[in-house]
Structures are given as C-alpha cells and as structure tokens.
Amino acid sequence: MAAVPAPRPFQLGLPALDAFPRKTWVRLAGRTLRSLGMAAMVHPxxxxxxxxxxxxxxxxxxxxxxxxxxxxxxxxxxxxxxxxxxxxxxxxxxxxxxxxxxxxxxxxxxxxxxxxxxxxxxxxxxxxxxxxxxxxxxxxxxxxxxxxxxxxxxxxxxxxxxxxxxxxxxxxxxxxxxxxxxxxxxxxxxxxxxxxxxxxxxxxxxxxxxxxxxxxxxxxxxxxxxxxxxxxxxxxxxxxxxxxAVPLQAAVADFMDQGHFARHLRRMRALYAVRRGFLVDALDAVFGGRLHVQPQAGGIHVLAHLAGRRSDRAIAAEARARGLAVQALSDWRIRKSAAGGLLLGFANLQSADEARAQAERLRAAFDAAR
The missing domain is CATH 3.40.640.10 (Type I PLP-dependent aspartate aminotransferase-like (Major domain))
Structure with a gap:
C-alpha cells in the first residue's frame, strides 16, 4: 500500500487531523459496516x-x-x-x-x-x-x-x-x-x-x-x-x-445524530483560536512589520499582507520549493492588484514552538525570493 504524504506546513483547507476523534469514528463506522443491510448493497x-x-x-x-x-x-x-x-x-x-x-x-x-x-x-x-x-x-x-x-x-x-x-x-x-x-x-x-x-x-x-x-x-x-x-x-x-457508498454516509449520520458532531465542532472552535494565536505571535516575532496579519473572527487560515512591493507569487514559489504549502493571494484574483499577501493554514500547528519553527522557514523563503 502506497504511503500517504504527511500534510505540509501551512496547508490550506485542512482541519486539525490530530484532534479528530478517531476512536469514536472507527467504532461508528465499524458498527455501520457490521449492520450492512440490503439497501446499502444496491445502487445508492x-x-x-x-x-x-x-x-x-x-x-x-x-x-x-x-x-x-x-x-x-x-x-x-x-x-x-x-x-x-x-x-x-x-x-x-x-x-x-x-x-x-x-x-x-x-x-x-x-x-x-x-x-x-x-x-x-x-x-x-x-x-x-x-x-x-x-x-x-x-x-x-x-x-x-x-x-x-x-x-x-x-x-x-x-x-x-x-x-x-x-x-x-x-x-x-x-x-x-x-x-x-x-x-x-x-x-x-x-x-x-x-x-x-x-x-x-x-x-x-x-x-x-x-x-x-x-x-x-x-x-x-x-x-x-x-x-x-x-x-x-x-x-x-x-x-x-x-x-x-452508503456506509460512509451512514457513519456521518450516526456521528451527527449521537451528538459527536456538535461536540467536535465546539472543541475545534476553542482549539483553532489557540492555534491561530500560535501562528500570529510567531509571524509577529519573526517578521516584525514586514508582514501584517489581517484580523478575522474565524476560519482556519490567516492572510498575511506584505509590506512594500514584494511579489507574493515569488515568495510563495520559494516557500513551496522549501516544502511549505504557502499560497499567494494574487493567485486567487481574476484581475491584477498590487495588494499581495500570503495565505497560511494553521490548523495543524500543534504548539507555539512548532509555529515559530515554521515561521523561521517562511522567513528564509521570504529573504531568498526575488
């Protein structure tokens, strides 16, 4: 079986995989498969x-x-x-x-x-x-x-x-x-x-x-x-x-109906507020005024605006070459704009030390980009 690559630092759209209640999910999914009925075996x-x-x-x-x-x-x-x-x-x-x-x-x-x-x-x-x-x-x-x-x-x-x-x-x-x-x-x-x-x-x-x-x-x-x-x-x-397939959908339905979904979301809201703080503090310490993180009330990524006329595409490309899943705001635009920025996911930054280390790697890419 081929190995699944680990998530890259700052990857967007990825929830905190370490905080997912896997034991509960496996138990529910297993029960669903064990109780597989005729309805799940025909065309869904x-x-x-x-x-x-x-x-x-x-x-x-x-x-x-x-x-x-x-x-x-x-x-x-x-x-x-x-x-x-x-x-x-x-x-x-x-x-x-x-x-x-x-x-x-x-x-x-x-x-x-x-x-x-x-x-x-x-x-x-x-x-x-x-x-x-x-x-x-x-x-x-x-x-x-x-x-x-x-x-x-x-x-x-x-x-x-x-x-x-x-x-x-x-x-x-x-x-x-x-x-x-x-x-x-x-x-x-x-x-x-x-x-x-x-x-x-x-x-x-x-x-x-x-x-x-x-x-x-x-x-x-x-x-x-x-x-x-x-x-x-x-x-x-x-x-x-x-x-x-029906069994996967049935497991999600059970996860919701038994209250696990609501509890998981409550835990994630609290966790993401902490992990966002890890990243914002690390960027401030490492970059100072060279990046400005836009305030926001939610989500699992931050947008860091660039001070000066730096190319966000060049910085993002250099960061990706160094294994960081950074995206340039310019790549999300249809029309050109001088307002560049970097999009950084933070859901899987598990500590302040890890956030600081990844910010240092980003700083190296920032300095190397032309």
Missing amino acids: DPAGYEPLRRSIAAYLGISRGIACTPAQVFVTNGYRGALQLACRALLEPGDEGWYEDPGYPYARRLLEDEGMRLAPVAVDEEGLDVGQGIRRAARARFAVVTPTHQSPLGMALSLPRRLELLEWAGRSAAWIVEDDYDSEFRYHGRPLPALKSLDAQGRVLYAGTFSKALFPGLRLAYLVAPQAQAARLQEAAQRLPGPG
Missing part, C-alpha cells in the same frame, strides 16, 4: 442517503437558521459535486455569473469547466460589492458568494449587502450559490446566520461540506435547494455520479 440514491439528509436538515435548522426538509438536501461528492448539481439543474453553458475577486480558484475552475462565464466583482470591508456587480454584469444568471467568511479575505457580508444581493436575485430571477465554508469555526460569539435564512423568494442554494468540519478524505458535501426547485435538482442528480 444519487441524492444521498435519506437518514443523512434528515440529519443535515436538522443540523442546519439549529445551527444556521435554515428551515428545510430532507427532500431539499442533496448529498454530493464534495464541493465539486454541489457546484455541478447547481449548474446542471438551473443553468446553461454560457450563462454569466458574479464571482468574488479575490475568490476560491478551485471553484472558479469548476464553474468554467461547466461552461460558465464569470464576471469578477470586487470585495471590500463589507464583502461582495453588489453595486459593482450590477454595473458590471446586470443580467447575470447567478452569483457565487462566501457571505459568512469571505474566501480568502475573511470578512462577513454586511446585512445591507445581503439584502441588496437578495433583492437583485429576486428582481433578476438569478440564483445565488452560498458557499458557507468555515462557518462552524467562529471564535467570537455564535456563527452568523446564513444568507439562506433570509431567502424569502427562494433564490439561494446553500452549499456546505464535511471536509473541514470532519476530514477531507470523506469527499462529502451537500447542497440545499429552494423548495420549489427540489424536483429539478432531484432530476439532475440522476445524471451525476452521486455521493458514493
């Missing part, structure tokens, strides 16, 4: 395992203020599957949509692979600039947003902008895909309500994933459809691969 429902859809609907009602039925919940093969389902059900190749700039490059490529045309819309301290979106692409058919914790800048979409975005979607008969990544990991107060919870006109499709809340190897995500569109998504789901 491409919309997802029904008990997991019920568990997700119940969780979203409590934690995110989203009132939905299990029939509106579609379990997918990762976030890619969620975007594909939305595109196949409600959009046509060639449709134009708003995309946050900067924004998640992987999702941008997925949408382009589905034939979508993306209009970059700037992000400021209030999140997506809806007015600019209307001026740039007033007849857009969709918008993809990260309103709770903008990816990668970290701010929340303000309430006036949320209402403006919903009003535009209702007036234009456009769809909003709400990517609620990292919403569970807010360090100050309760997580912000989802944009979907304000959706009175049925224009928002809500996407969530278990990759960061549990572990990315699950390859499980979900999409919540407006009630009036559930049948269209059900039909589209029949033409997609679906979320995969």
